Amino acid sequence: MWSPPDQSGYFEQVWTLVRQIPVGCVMSYGQIAQALPVPDGSNPESYRRLGPRWVGRAMRHCPDDVPWWRVINSQGKISLPVDSTAATRQRERLLQEGVQFDERGRVDFKQFGWIPESSET
DNA sequence: TCCTTGACTCAGA
DNA sequence: CTCTGAGCCAAGG
Numbered sequence: 001m002w003s004p005p006d007q008s009g010y011f012e013q014v015w016t017l018v019r020q021i022p023v024g025c026v027m028s029y030g031q032i033a034q035a036l037p038v039p040d041g042s043n044p045e046s047y048r049r050l051g052p053r054w055v056g057r058a059m060r061h062c063p064d065d066v067p068w069w070r071v072i073n074s075q076g077k078i079s080l081p082v083d084s085t086a087a088t089r090q091r092e093r094l095l096q097e098g099v100q101f102d103e104r105g106r107v108d109f110k111q112f113g114w115i116p117e118s119s120e121t
Numbered sequence: 122t123c124c125t126t127g128a129c130t131c132a133g134a
Numbered sequence: 135c136t137c138t139g140a141g142c143c144a145a146g147g
Contacts, residue, residue, distance in 0.1 A: 003144070029129055049130080049141055056128040071128075079128045086128085104135090 004054055005041035013037075014058035017116065021070045024098040025114035026107055028074040029055040035116050069093040070114075076106040 004010040013036050021027055027035075033051025038044050056079070059068045069090040073079040080087035091101065099112050107113075 030131095033129090046142075050143085052129040053127080053142085054129095059128050062128095068128080073128080074130060081128095090128095 003057070004039040004050075006039060007054075010036075010039050010054060011058040011061060014055050015062055015066045018059075018062070018066050018068065018071060020116060021067060021114050024112065026070050026072050026076075026094070026099060026109070026112050027114055028072060028076075028109070029053075029059075029079070030074045031113075031115070032071065070097075072107060076102070076109055078105070 014032060017032055017035060018027070029052040032055045033047070036051070038047045042050070052074075055071070059066075059071055062068045072090075078087050078090050080090060091105075094107070095101070099107055101107060
């Protein structure tokens with residue numbers, strides 16, 4: 001959906017940030033969008049709405065070296081169809097890394113959520 | 122060419 | 135806590 005002016009560049013920013021998520025931690029699409037700078041040609045208000053979806057799109061096109069499974073929605077749940085192979089694989093990977101799921105299949109951000117150090121070195 | 126469909130989030134009932 | 139509806143733009147059938 002609605003790509004930013006520089007989709008490729010934005011995607012790379014997303015991937016770069018996702019690659020920084022430590023093992024055993026998770027981030028939401030919204031957090032990622034919020035942590036990234038507002039793309040040129042887009043105002044903060046619109047970006048607040050579109051950002052998360054752009055991040056989601058970036059995840060769908062992410063390279064193999066991006067830990068996409070550490071990205072979930074703001075509800076702490078996997079944002080993929082429950083039946084899908086991808087969703088199952090994501091849950092398995094997170095469990096492997098020590099991320100625990102609620103009885104309702106939710107991850108507690110207070111425990112596993114990761115906030116970027118504002119700006120890394 | 123028109124219509125459907127998106128790895129989302131927030132607010133309200 | 136769970137469920138619904140709105141916001142926004144482009145690509146594919």
